[in-house]
Amino acid sequence: MEEKRNLRKIVDKEKSKQPRRILELTGCAQCLNSISLACRRSKNSLSELFSSISLWQKTLKVIGGKFGTSVLSYFNFLRWLLKFNIFLFIVTFSFIIIPQLTMAEKNHLRFTGLEFLTGAGYFRDTVMYYGFYTNTANQHGNSGTSYNMQLAYIFTVGACLVVCFFSLLFSMARYFRNNFINPHIYSRRIAKLIFCWDFTVTHESAVKLKQKNLRTEIRENLSEIRQEKVKxxxxxxxxxxxxxxxxxxxxxxxxxxxxxxxxxxxxxxxxxxxxxxxxxxxxxxxxxxxxxxxxxxxxxxxxxxxxxxxxxxxxxxxxxxx
Missing domain, CATH: 1.20.20 (F1FO ATP Synthase)
Structure with missing residues (x-):
């Protein structure tokens, strides 16, 4: 990212050195050009931000370089599960747990510490226990407003399922777009590994990890082909x-x-x-x-x-x- 940023600055400097008559534009064209440039910069900034806050990005690259994409896909799936569980916790905590906490009564059971292992005892009268939740409308004071828990259950679970479906659909579409190459059936993905270098990788360490990843995948495919020929x-x-x-x-x-x-x-x-x-x-x-x-x-x-x-x-x- 740092190298790309430096290249972008060099290009901007070269553009600023061009003759003034070439850069003379109408007011509308200048406005559109400024908006387009601002959008590109915002997009690049957001891309850098998402790349910096992505979980275990560097670690996953190292895993992919050492063990190949088959092992990397498993850890990518675990990361996706963690993200989805975080989203699921935020939704359920906001629309189900908090309304129940506002209507909860005081717990009179004695806490012994064994509840952390058994899940019973003191936790039976808390939000940690399934039987604590109600399926009625919670009335808040004398204002007349109520919170229907049945609708909250339906819409919360439905929203989670819809988000999960579209997330999987988007992941499949992105994978299909980036990796769909139809080499000959007997090439065993060797053609894809050799002729599909990602030219956007410019950093030296990233290039080495990519080379190691390709080397690992080629070794796996060749070992399978060699073992098939053993009589x-x-x-x-x-x-x-x-x-x-x-x-x-x-x-x-x-x-x-x-x-x-x-x-x-x-x-x-x-x-x-x-x-x-x-x-x-x-x-x-x-x-x-x-x-x-x-x-x-x-x-x-x-x-x-x-x-x-x-x-x-x-x-x-x-x-x-x-």
Whole structure:
């Protein structure tokens, strides 16, 4: 951006050095020229402002340069989810939570601190609990004005869905506009990677990141093509099939065992809580489920030590399915 700004200043100086007779314009033309120049400067200033406040822009460029666009797209999706959640919080807090807070009564329950883990107790009479919200019109004093909560729910959720839809539509259109190139089907996007250099990238560090990104993508595509051409013997195929079958049997067994354990624990959880007077006993089931969600995916990822797939994307797909 700094380099572009300097180039723009140089161009403006060169324009100011032109003969006066060339720059002599009518009053209307001068006004239009000034307005056009002001609009361009405002657009450039806004572009620089949005670029400076964009979340993790430099970090995402580094990730894209080191790991390629496939990994970068995942983090871009996480950033989009964060932005949408911020927007969702602002809308719901403004049109749903604040009206409920204005009509809330004093909470007489005792706060112990365990509510941060259980979500019950003191939070049952606050906006942190779903049962606290009403579906009636809130009357404000004797002025006669009311706030219909049913309409607030409908329009708030509807506005969020509409914004989400148009945001996805705009993102898809922008991606299609910037990346739609139809090379030959057997080029494996190599033609797109080689002949699609972004000439707007002028900064040295940005150029290096772009080169690293292209190098990573080309390496990924070439590795997939090379692995497809590898011919395995019958014994190697049988060994690989046996490894896949054993991994699937073990992973399926672990999944069934975890589901069975959670089912029986949920069936007996109410009796366990009734026998123990400690309020923290209700955390047993969430604790077990959290441990399963933490340990089992790591266990599944260890299967790559014995499993070998021809395509890296197949390994990712199998891991996600498990």
């Amino acid at each position: 395995l013997t019958l014994n190697q195929r049988l060994i690989r099939f046996a490894a896949h079958l054993a991994a699937w049997v073990v992973s399926t067994g672990v999944g069934i065992a975890c589901c069975t354990a959670v089912y029986y624990l949920a069936e007996n959880n109410s009796e366990f809580v009734a026998n123990h007077g400690n309020p923290g006993a209700v955390l047993l089931l969430p604790f077990v489920v959290s441990c399963i969600n933490l340990v089992v995916p790591r266990f599944y990822s260890m299967f790559r030590l014995v499993e070998h797939y021809e395509m890296p994307r197949h390994e990712v797909s199998v891991l996600l399915i498990r």
